[in-house]
Amino acid sequence: MLVDINLLPEKERERSTLLIAALVIIGVAILFWATLFILSHRLSKETVQVEAQISGIQASQATIREGLQPTTDAGDREQLTATVDWAEAYRFETLPLLRELIALLPERGFFVSFEFTAPHESNVTVQFDDKSDAAYYLTRVKTSEEIANATLESLTAVELDEENDAQLLPRFEAVYHMEFHDERGVVVEVDEPADVDLEEQEDDLDA
Structure with missing residues (x-):
């Protein structure tokens, strides 16, 4: 007696399984490349912003040097030159x-902005997607060898534009005040007459 066995349903199941596996692999690959593209775009944008800030600083220095008009007094010219060299x-x-x-x-x-408020201090504005990232960034900044002290001055929510709501935009803006380790040193010169007057005042007080 012959038995007729039909294997077509099993073959169709195998094909369906292979098709699903292929679709999953393709989906993972697309997600990976999309993530890589977004990270690359963000890094490029931050690099452009930093280069623009550096160009602005260099342009400001050039403007200051051009604004120093020559004088007829040789002593004044030398003093201005020494000031620029020192700066x-x-x-x-x-x-x-x-x-x-x-x-x-x-x-x-x-980064949104970076502004020096003193020779070794600045205000830094940063945007985040999550409010907890502001505290996380502050903790990491305090561990840096370049930073002497850092505080979170403010944290505000940023309203998204309805037209750009589909884009990945930060939703919180944090302002930090940072103090940097300054190894340049500051030399303060005191005139001798001022020391003499101070000693005379001390003698008068003792008397």
Whole structure:
């Protein structure tokens, strides 16, 4: 007696399984490349912003040098030249500092502004997707060897534009005040007459 066995349903199941596996692999590959593209785009945008800030600083220095008009007094010209040379030698190295601060950013954080408020202090504005990223970034900044002290001055929610709601945009804006380790040193000169007057005042007080 012959038995007729039909294997077509099993073959169809195998084909369906292979098709689903292929679709999953293709979906994972597409997701991977999309993530890689987004990260590359964000890094390129941050690099352009840093380069623009550096160009602005260099342009400001060039404007200051051009604004120093020559005078007829040779002593004044020498003093102005010495002041410019001192400023060039004394300026804070901004590029390594910005690279350090960018490296400490979380995945979805980027700079909005960077402004010096003192020779070794600045206000830094950063945007995040998540409010907790602001505290996370502050913790990482405090562990940096470049930072002497850092505080979170404010944290505000940023309203998204309805037209751009589908884009991945930050939703919180944090302002930090940072103090940097300054190894340049500050020399304060005191005139001798001022010391003499101070000693005379001390003698008068003792009398």
